[in-house]
Amino acid sequence: MSPREDAVLSTMQDVPLLISRILVHGSTIHGTSQVTTWTGEGEPQRRSFAEIGARSAQLAHALRDDLGVAGDDRVATLMWNNAEHVEAYFAIPSMGAVLHTLNLRLPVEQLAWIVNHAADRVVIVNGSLLPLLAPLLPHLPTVEHVVVSGPGDRSVLDGATAQVHEYEELLAGKPTAFDWPELDERQAAAMCYTSGTTGDPKGVVFSHRSVYLHSMQVNMAQSMGLTDQDTTLVVVPQFHVNAWGLPHATFMTGVNMLMPDRFLQPAPLAEMIESERPTHAAAVPTIWQGLLGELHAKPRDVSSLGQVTIGGSACPPSLMEAFDKLGMRVCHAWGMTETSPLGTIARPPAHAVGTEEELAYRLTQGRFPTSVEARLRGPGGERLPWDGESAGELEVRGPWIAGAYYGGASGEPFRPDDKFSEDGWLKTGDVGTISPDGFLTLTDRAKDVIKSGGEWISSVELENALMSHPDVAEAAVVAVPDDKWGERPLATVVLKEGATADFETLRSFLADEAQIAKWQLPERWTIIGAVPKTSVGKFDKKVLRRQYADGELDVTQI
Amino acid sequence: MSPREDAVLSTMQDVPLLISRILVHGSTIHGTSQVTTWTGEGEPQRRSFAEIGARSAQLAHALRDDLGVAGDDRVATLMWNNAEHVEAYFAIPSMGAVLHTLNLRLPVEQLAWIVNHAADRVVIVNGSLLPLLAPLLPHLPTVEHVVVSGPGDRSVLDGATAQVHEYEELLAGKPTAFDWPELDERQAAAMCYTSGTTGDPKGVVFSHRSVYLHSMQVNMAQSMGLTDQDTTLVVVPQFHVNAWGLPHATFMTGVNMLMPDRFLQPAPLAEMIESERPTHAAAVPTIWQGLLGELHAKPRDVSSLGQVTIGGSACPPSLMEAFDKLGMRVCHAWGMTETSPLGTIARPPAHAVGTEEELAYRLTQGRFPTSVEARLRGPGGERLPWDGESAGELEVRGPWIAGAYYGGASGEPFRPDDKFSEDGWLKTGDVGTISPDGFLTLTDRAKDVIKSGGEWISSVELENALMSHPDVAEAAVVAVPDDKWGERPLATVVLKEGATADFETLRSFLADEAQIAKWQLPERWTIIGAVPKTSVGKFDKKVLRRQYADGELDVTQI
Incomplete structure (x- = not known):
């Protein structure tokens, strides 16, 4: 049917979904909400969303005017979870450049490969991570600038060919407002490489649109559902798929953030929970297993922590029950770098709440949100029913799901056949079943x-x-x-x-x-x-x- | 800065935000959630989301195959809040046509003007509203088909030139699945005319994108924040700015809907609250005032109703306090047809909860969500500060805010100067103040x-x-x-x-x-x-x- 001449046009404004909007909203309407960063000793560092907004503007000015960042230049971060990393999260995409979060746990050869593949021009690095970066620098020809933030011996950078800057010196005196450009919402905002066990790492490039929509989803009551009454302890690293979207989502609703920086050991985590009283936390099971041991060895008041989101790998039932006993409600979620990462979240359905079925539902990977379409395909590629029994490879589709990988500075995005279906869906490489009411249970890796x-x-x-x-x-x-x-x-x-x-x-x-x-x-x-x-x-x-x-x-x- | 050749492209899938996705999601993953429609006597009508999905597909087949609806044809509804109206809400936009909700409270001359301006081809009407429609029909030359649903004397349509159909007969035997087209998310989905006191009514045309984003916002914990544990009593009419977005939002998260049909008087409302036990309700203050009187005259168990959203006009403090005493938490919201309508919602900020300030915050119009940008302009058009004191006309901008009005079948969208600023923001015609933390207090109409x-x-x-x-x-x-x-x-x-x-x-x-x-x-x-x-x-x-x-x-x- 060809469109008629008198086609009804939407009368809605055409306003792009941009990360700068999230920043401006959070730093004004939720200006008094806080990012608290653990410092290991003495008072934590406390910074309001208003201050984060002002400093993000200063960072953008510094990157543009002092370091010459322009267009879609990649600015990498090699950082722990802290306020400065949040500033980088907002400043870099909002000015139109691309944030590239580096996974500090990768083997150094992979790290170097990734920086070179992304052709990062700038690396913002925590001082405590300089021993990791310094020996790599000679192998990173595209890196022109290194910006150092926080404590750590700078002398390891002596002799570096890249220019070295102090983060706070760069920001000092810069204007605290920035005229954020009106970008195309499909423009690249951030990138993250998968650390697959086979082959080279693959780059996933998130757009402003995908980050914005994902943040709205995280804030939906049926997902994490946090408000400005909450404080979230963000243990999941900011280099791990955007810390599951929490820094962006929190600025949408004024949720306070508690950032552990490099203090990820069970003892300081228990201490910061007791003293800062977060209401929510997000981390992989290993962290929680360690915390549980710590709490048994040295009991602490962790009663503030009502809700705990666990992802990254399946949560053992014993761990879920142990946390339940402590009054922390564990909520399972599943995702991957290619899914931004929110793919499913295990909120039990209304009919199961308070029944014996409830735990079984909570132990599944969870239910898909509206924006994530899912299907199962059998060994011959055939579609399998959602009957809770037929196991097939999970394929997903949606506005925050990858449809390709980054091809590098000189290449087109690429779509390997084993990762993307003929009609563009992501092959997750996970095998499982889906119940008639849409709960995913993973049973194996496809390989x-x-x-x-x-x-x-x-x-x-x-x-x-x-x-x-x-x-x-x-x-x-x-x-x-x-x-x-x-x-x-x-x-x-x-x-x-x-x-x-x-x-x-x-x-x-x-x-x-x-x-x-x-x-x-x-x-x-x-x-x-x-x-x-x-x-x-x-x-x-x-x-x-x-x-x-x-x-x-x-x-x-x- | 011109884009460089090696521009980093987002690797995200380009998936449009469509109402059909909301329908498919709701009718599968939340297939057991229910739309309950009050019938006045005996058991209410109960229909699962899965049934609504199947019947929406049947309706789309009937509209396309039997009635010849194609392209952007307008299909109007003159209906109460009920399951069939929900089916129309999903079937019409999902198939690519445009849903036009008619306000049955308008003077008949305005109603006729609106149908003619929109050039509606089909009207779906509740039998109980035929006495309103029948005398108008001779004045509605574009209306080729009338589809009647529910009880009511059909004989008033005798002699009509439009073809008359029974809703249930049209659906009977049609396939219960429809291959919903992959539309452009900016395509028109639904329209609604404002009933301004001066001049002709003006048509606002919502897009799939605007409806989808608005629905996500409604579901955010900081907004209405409902989940599949909830049942919402949708008193606000479906012809009143899409019932504040509730039918779409509920299908995103499986919230059960309780629909009053034509039983909007205080006594049946009190009865349905007592027997169906909704957890949430949405209506204008007048309805609540009446309900309060009813409850005083004849006490009922309304304890299920924890949260009540009030919009349309300001809620008197006395009413808010009276509801608080009944255990119903009133939440103020502000919006208009041109804002889809969610413009603000009055969730008090964390620091005020439990303090004397809380009520004052709840009596404001509320806080803007991320996607609604706001500014105040003084008598000379100058920008005014958010200081809680400077009063100016409120202007807003965002992806679900109107930037024009519908020009009719033969006209371009139009942008009257008194309704839209030179840079495309909506002039709300409301005068008020905004506090530094983004709470809007309206003080007057601009005129x-x-x-x-x-x-x-x-x-x-x-x-x-x-x-x-x-x-x-x-x-x-x-x-x-x-x-x-x-x-x-x-x-x-x-x-x-x-x-x-x-x-x-x-x-x-x-x-x-x-x-x-x-x-x-x-x-x-x-x-x-x-x-x-x-x-x-x-x-x-x-x-x-x-x-x-x-x-x-x-x-x-x-």
Whole structure:
């Protein structure tokens, strides 16, 4: 149908969704809200949103006038969570440049690769991280300026070819207002590289539009739902997918932020919770596990903390229950760099609240918001139903979901087939089920799932079942080639000391006790001394697959 | 700065913000949430969001295949708040057509003018409203189809030239899924005419984008902040600026809706609150005033209703306090058709909660959300500070704020100078102050304010001060021409029976008791029998101004 000449036009104003709007709103209407940064000793640093607004303007002036930042120049940050990092979050995209948050936990070679790929012109760095940056600098030819903020020995930068600046000196005397440009909302605002275990890191570039919409979602009552009555303890690093969107979301509603800077150990975290009384916190499970141990060793008043958002990886049920007992309500969320990251959040549905079902819902990855469309695809690419049983690879679509990766200064964005579907949806690489009411339960990574005769077998399910046998210390299940079925599972088992269970016993256990379907039971078994692990402690299944291919494993077929 | 060749492009997917997405989300992930429509007797009608989704698809098929609706055809609704109206809300814009909600309270001449101006092709009408529509039909040449839903005598349509259809017959047997088109998010979705007291009604056309963003805002914890644990009683009519966005917002988060249909009298409202136990309600003050009287006459259990949103006009403090005593927390909001309507919402700031300041904050019009930029302009167009004292005309800007009016089938959108500023902001016609923390307090309508020597005098403030004198029954203050000052206030006073106060006494009272600044005190005074009123009971000041101009008033100068 071709449009008619008398087409009805919307009479709405065409106002772009820009990060500068979030900054101006937060620093005026919520000007008295605060960013509190932990300093390790003495009083924390306290800065109002109004001050953050003024200093963001000063930073933008300094970057433009003193350092010559223009157009879409990349300005990187190598920083902890603190007020200055928040200033960089707002100043850099608001002036039209691109914020590039560097993950200080990456191997140095990857870090250098990423800075060079993004062609960062400026790096803002915390003084305490100079020992990490200084030896890299000679390998970062595009970096013209280093801006140092906070305590730390500057002498390690002696002899650097890049110009070195003091953050506070750059800001001093600059105007406290900036005429933020009216940008296109689809313009690049910030970038973040994924740290995939295979291949080069891949850059995800967020737009003003995606950040703005994501921030609104975070603030919806059904998501994190914070208001200016709240203080959020932002443990999740600002270099980890924009700290899950919290710095932007808080400026939309005046939520106070408590920033731990480099004090991420259980003891200072417990101390800052007791003294600053945040009402909400966000972090990965490891942090919470550590905090829980600390609280058991040295009880503290953490009663302010009513709500805790956990993401990054699944929260063990034991941890959720332990937190519940402390009066902290854990809320599970799932996402990835490519999803900005809010993909799902596990608020139980109304009918389950207060019932036995509630915990089961809270242990899922959660429900998709309106702006995240989801579908499951089976081994042959076919669409699978939302029946809570059919497991498929999760694909998502939406205005804050990546549709490509950054191609570098000289390249077009690229869309590898294993990451994006033919119609542009993101392939998450996660395998799971979706219930009829839209709750996602992840069961495996797509690369680890066993594709057997057009059906999928979850390696994780088999591993968990095996590890529930009293004789088994560890077990990893990997796909190995099979002439008839394409792939079949290989069970690699680490027995406990003195344990005697044989393969037939374990196989019967899987079938009878763990109720694994017969066609999913492994035929190939091997005993190993330990499951190989990656640097972050995950099972390294590609080592096992290679050992099998090279005939290094002593495999029994039963 | 011209863009460089190596510009960093956002890698985000370009997914439009469409009403069909809200529908699909609500009817799947929140498929068990319900729209309950009051029927006056017996069980209410209950329809799940999944059913609404299926029936919206059926309606779209019927409109397209049976009625030939295509492109941007306008489909009007003359309906109460009910499930079928919700279906129309989603089906019409989702298929690409334009929903036109008709205000059934308008004078019939205005209603006819509006239908003709919008060139509506179809009208969906509740059977109970046929007595209103039938006599108008001969004057509505563009209306080809009338679709009747719900009880009501159809015979009044006998002889109509438009084709008459039964809503349920049209839907019967149609497919329950529709391949909703991927539209441009800036496309027209819905329209609503303002019922201004002067001149022709003006059409505001909402886009998919504006509706989507507005819905996200409504759901933010700092706004209405509802979740699927809630049921909202939608008293504000669906023909009144999209029922303040509630039907769209609820489908984003699974909030249950309780719809009163035509049962808007205090008794049935009290009954449905008691039996259906909504947690939230939205309506204009008049409705609440009536409900309060009903509850005093016949107490009911209304304890479910924790939160009540009041808009449309200011809520009297007495009403707010009366509701507080009943455990219903009143939240003030301000907006207009041109603002979609959410302009401000009065959530008190964190520091005021639980203090004496809290009520004062709640009695303001409220705080602007991130997406609504606001500024005040004085009599000469100059920008005024947010100091809580400087009163100016409020101008707003944002993605759900009108920047023009609909020009009709043959005309371009138009931007009258008295409604839009030179740089495209909406002139709200409201005069007020903004506090440093962004709370709006309205003091007058711009057309009633007295422009005296480059300063503004609030007519409302003078009236309230006069009416607080024990001898004064009513008082209206209007601007009259003055050679020296441009305009000066004329005080028109209705004395109580037997009252004897003279003008000098009243003037001294204003100066001494009411603390009105000396330069604002009226010199011109007159006694009248009653203040002329508009059809909705507001002071009709243009009558007074005309009577003064025509020399019909006996004015004393003191």
